Amino acid sequence: MSARCxxxxxxxxxxxxxxxxxxAGISQTxxxxxxxxxxxxAEHLAGCPVCRQQLARARxxxxxxxxTSTAAPEPERVELWLAxxxxxxxSPGPLTVPxxxxxxxxxxxxLGAAAMLLVGFFAAVWLRPERSIDGxxxxxxxxxxxxxxxxxxxxxxxxxxxxxxxxxxxxPIAGIALPRRGPTPSREARRLxxxxxxxxxxxxxxxVAQLVADLRPLQVLRAEALGLPAVPVTAALQVAADRxxxxxxxxLAQARQLTPVVAFLxxxxxxxxxDRVAAALREERPLLDxxxxxxxRGPGGGGRRxxxxxxxxxxxxxARLDDALRxxxxxxxxxxxxxxEAQSRLDHRPGxxxxxxxxxxxxxxxxxxxHAAAGxxxxxxxxxxxxxxxxxxxxxxxxxxxxxxxxxERRRCLLALAARGDPAAAPELMARxxxxxxxxxxxxxxxxxxSLDASAAAHAxxxxxxxxxxxxxxxxxxxxxxxxxxxxxxxxxxTSEERQLLRLxxxxxxxxxxxxxxxxxGASAP
Amino acid sequence: xxxxxSESQAAGRARCGPExxxxxxxxxxxxxxxxxxxxxxxxxxxxxxxxxxxxxxQWGEDLVQETLLRAYRALAAFRGDASVRTWLFRIQxxxxxxxxxxxxxxxxxxxxxxxxxxxxxxxxxxGSLQRELRDRLDEAMERLPARQRTALHLRAVEGxxxxxxxxxxxxxxxxxxxxxxxxRQRVMERLGRYLEP
Numbered sequence: 254m255s256a257r258c259x260x261x262x263x264x265x266x267x268x269x270x271x272x273x274x275x276x277a278g279i280s281q282t283x284x285x286x287x288x289x290x291x292x293x294x295a296e297h298l299a300g301c302p303v304c305r306q307q308l309a310r311a312r313x314x315x316x317x318x319x320x321t322s323t324a325a326p327e328p329e330r331v332e333l334w335l336a337x338x339x340x341x342x343x344s345p346g347p348l349t350v351p352x353x354x355x356x357x358x359x360x361x362x363x364l365g366a367a368a369m370l371l372v373g374f375f376a377a378v379w380l381r382p383e384r385s386i387d388g389x390x391x392x393x394x395x396x397x398x399x400x401x402x403x404x405x406x407x408x409x410x411x412x413x414x415x416x417x418x419x420x421x422x423x424x425p426i427a428g429i430a431l432p433r434r435g436p437t438p439s440r441e442a443r444r445l446x447x448x449x450x451x452x453x454x455x456x457x458x459x460x461v462a463q464l465v466a467d468l469r470p471l472q473v474l475r476a477e478a479l480g481l482p483a484v485p486v487t488a489a490l491q492v493a494a495d496r497x498x499x500x501x502x503x504x505l506a507q508a509r510q511l512t513p514v515v516a517f518l519x520x521x522x523x524x525x526x527x528d529r530v531a532a533a534l535r536e537e538r539p540l541l542d543x544x545x546x547x548x549x550r551g552p553g554g555g556g557r558r559x560x561x562x563x564x565x566x567x568x569x570x571x572a573r574l575d576d577a578l579r580x581x582x583x584x585x586x587x588x589x590x591x592x593x594e595a596q597s598r599l600d601h602r603p604g605x606x607x608x609x610x611x612x613x614x615x616x617x618x619x620x621x622x623x624h625a626a627a628g629x630x631x632x633x634x635x636x637x638x639x640x641x642x643x644x645x646x647x648x649x650x651x652x653x654x655x656x657x658x659x660x661x662e663r664r665r666c667l668l669a670l671a672a673r674g675d676p677a678a679a680p681e682l683m684a685r686x687x688x689x690x691x692x693x694x695x696x697x698x699x700x701x702x703x704s705l706d707a708s709a710a711a712h713a714x715x716x717x718x719x720x721x722x723x724x725x726x727x728x729x730x731x732x733x734x735x736x737x738x739x740x741x742x743x744x745x746x747x748t749s750e751e752r753q754l755l756r757l758x759x760x761x762x763x764x765x766x767x768x769x770x771x772x773x774x775g776a777s778a779p
Numbered sequence: 780x781x782x783x784x785s786e787s788q789a790a791g792r793a794r795c796g797p798e799x800x801x802x803x804x805x806x807x808x809x810x811x812x813x814x815x816x817x818x819x820x821x822x823x824x825x826x827x828x829x830x831x832x833x834x835x836x837q838w839g840e841d842l843v844q845e846t847l848l849r850a851y852r853a854l855a856a857f858r859g860d861a862s863v864r865t866w867l868f869r870i871q872x873x874x875x876x877x878x879x880x881x882x883x884x885x886x887x888x889x890x891x892x893x894x895x896x897x898x899x900x901x902x903x904x905x906g907s908l909q910r911e912l913r914d915r916l917d918e919a920m921e922r923l924p925a926r927q928r929t930a931l932h933l934r935a936v937e938g939x940x941x942x943x944x945x946x947x948x949x950x951x952x953x954x955x956x957x958x959x960x961x962x963r964q965r966v967m968e969r970l971g972r973y974l975e976p
Contacts, residue, residue: 262960270934270941270959310967310974315935317974318920321913322827322936330840331822335815338847542835549918580914 258303260294267294269311495526502530506537511544515565523598531568531599541574548577563588564595568602575608579615589616593638606649606669609638613665636672647675654681663693668762671700679709683716686725698725699765702732702758710735717741724773731768734758746774795859807855814851821864824937825871831932832875834921845881846871861946865939868947872929912973919969927962934959 258264298304326334475481502517514534521527534540548566552559563581566574582588589612596602596609613635639646647670654666667685670678682704685697701713710730714737717726723741730738734756742755751771760768795803799817806813818825825846830839849870857866874881920928926948933939933947944955967974 265960265963266956270956307967311963313974314963314967314970317912317916318932318935321916322831322932324827325823326826326843331819334822334840334844334847335819337844338814338851339811341848538837542838546834546921549914549921576910576914580911 258301258307260297260301261304261307264294264298264301264304264308265311267291268298268308269315499526499530499533503533506534506540509537509539509543511540511547511562514540515544515561518565518568519561527568527598528600532601535569535571535603541569541571544569545574545577548574548581551581560588560591563592567592567595567608568599570596570602570604570608572604575604575611578608579611582612583615583619586616590634597638597641600643601645605642606639606646606653610653610662610665610669613638614661617661636668639669639672640674642673644675644677647673647677651678651681654685660690660693664696667693667696667700671696671703671762674703676704676706676709679704679706679712683709683712686716686729687721694722694725695766695769696762698722698729698769699732699760699762701726702729702760702765705730705733705735710737713737724769727772728755728760728765728768731755731772732758732760732765741772745772747771795862799863800859803854803857803859814854817854817863818847818850818867821867824864825867827936828868828871828929828932829875831920831928832871832925833878834917838878841881842871842874845874849874861943865943865946868933868937869949872947875925875929915970915973916966919966922969923962923965927958927965930955930958931962931966 298308498517502514505513517530518527521530544562544566547562548559563578566578578592582592593609593612596605616635639650650666650669650673654663654670657663657666667682670682679701682697682701686694686701688694688697701709705713710733713726713730713735717723717730727738727741731742742752745752745755747755755768755771802813802817806817822843825843826839829842829846830836833839833842846867850867853870857863861869920931923931930944930948933944934941939947941952941955941959944959945952948955948958950958
């Protein structure tokens with residue numbers, strides 16, 4: 254893209270847009286060529302690799318744009334549009350097409366500002382206290398309130414009674430707020446002067462104290478009548494404060510205020526409030542769209558803010574946000590770890606397992622976990638992503654395993670199940686051990702070894718007796734240090750060291766095939 | 780040369796065809812059914828442009844809806860100097876500059892997207908690459924100024940000539956050409972290696 258040619262625009266105009274007139278114009282102004290512009294440009298194109306490349310890229314761009322923008326609207330949607338037009342057209346409304354927005358020039362703006370200043374100046378002069386005293390019938394309430402002189406001498410007797418005036422607003426013009434001369438302000442005027450606002454603590458302290466006072470007799474009654482321990486007042490207050498904060502965040506979210514919402518998600522500790530707010534935020538589609546666009550824009554100059562945006566997106570989730578996140582982190586291990594950590598702060602997060610599997614795939618596609626020097630530790634860390642997830646993750650992983658048509662995807666699911674070690678996955682793993690692909694069956698056995706409880710071990714022993722891939726089942730039992738495996742281990746034709754190795758168990762994905770190879774030596778004959 | 784260009788632009792300007800004129804006359808005569816017949820062939824193009832202008836599927840649908848409503852109300856005054864498609868594009872481009880007129884906060888009526896991304900297909904890597912390319916393209920288009928984005932879309936997707944694009948954007952054909960070239964250049968630079976064959 255660094256090389257440029259002065260005739261590329263003309264080439265594109267002619268060969269891409271078919272605009273011979275414009276191409277001739279550009280060509281002539283650009284190079285001074287005369288006559289037969291098409292032939293001239295064709296000859297130039299044949300000998301200019303830069304123009305050829307530009308043309309090829311522009312053609313591909315146009316094709317891509319056309320390809321991604323030609324989906325026909327759904328018939329239901331079309332009918333909905335037309336029906337709504339018919340319905341809304343019946344109601345009164347503007348009958349003209351909106352005019353295009355035109356930019357206002359600097360001069361009209363300056364003139365307008367000057368006119369406003371002029372009007373303000375004359376208004377200030379006209380509404381001075383002296384004038385309000387001279388013309389009693391023309392004094393506005395605001396001026397009367399702001400001018401102690403006018404209110405104290407009683408000359409403006411035809412105005413409304415000042416005592417009944419509610420909380421006075423600040424005077425509209427600063428120049429008339431204070432009297433220029435006259436006696437000391439009267440008591441009434443002092444009362445009507447704007448007071449400094451009370452501090453938030455002062456406003457809040459009294460109701461909270463009242464709340465606590467009201468709670469005490471109820472606590473005593475509850476303890477006496479029901480025999481229940483007293484609820485800590487701080488806990489009750491914390492619940493109330495959490496609700497107020499959640500409500501405030503939702504109001505901001507409905508107003509599409511992205512920054513405070515992201516700040517809240519970053520600062521709020523993990524807990525029910527965070528879960529509740531995140532669940533409600535997932536319904537705020539406009540806010541999510543803003544967040545998605547912000548994530549897709551990339552870090553630009555603000556890496557820290559962008560990181561916060563990504564973490565917020567990771568907490569909220571959803572197909573479109575997850576896609577944007579994957580593109581944003583683009584297989585970078587540090588960013589990936591950051592968003593994985595962010596999503597783990599929530600108890601429930603839709604699409605969590607799918608996102609983690611995709612991120613894992615992206616990392617592998619870029620060399621982590623397989624060939625890079627940092628592969629092994631990175632892989633271990635990836636396995637740990639799944640270990641601390643809530644129980645529902647096992648169900649999601651099993652579902653993903655069943656639905657996947659891709660071997661690598663299934664391999665990741667099985668390793669994730671192994672990392673979780675949840676016995677709930679044991680039936681599926683047992684079924685996989687008998688499956689058609691041996692490599693996958695071996696991984697399933699490895700995962701089973703990590704997920705054994707008494708019931709799963711009994712099922713494995715039953716399978717061992719049936720003789721379907723006994724070496725895998727025995728290796729799984731040995732890996733899980735199941736006592737039921739002892740007779741089979743004793744019957745193996747292995748050395749004492751090898752038997753001892755099998756009894757130690759706790760294999761990892763790399764050493765598990767060795768255990769399987771050992772168990773193959775006579776595993777069917779206990 | 781200037782004369783040639785202006786003549787070419789004038790000649791290139793699309794006008795209403797006889798069928799559209801007949802439907803227009805029918806609408807002016809009180810036949811409300813003529814409106815759907817008039818706009819239906821252009822809804823796909825309107826939707827594509829709206830998505831590009833709004834940067835969002837659902838807001839794009841809102842924009843199409845509002846465009847149709849405005850067109851319905853103004854159709855009686857439409858003289859037929861441009862084709863209906865060009866006229867609709869122009870309404871949509873004008874509306875797009877004022878999102879407060881057509882954006883609605885509540886999108887509950889639309890089908891909610893699935894929470895689980897569709898990555899479990901037979902070839903996830905291939906799907907992922909396609910998605911990545913599409914997203915990069917969308918992103919590059921979103922970063923263009925609105926007029927450049929519209930001009931490039933109308934040229935590449937709708938295949939309009941510069942004169943008609945100028946009609947839509949209310950500028951000359953030459954200015955439309957500059958917008959298309961500048962937009963194309965920017966997007967190609969942004970996409971970089973993604974456009975390599």
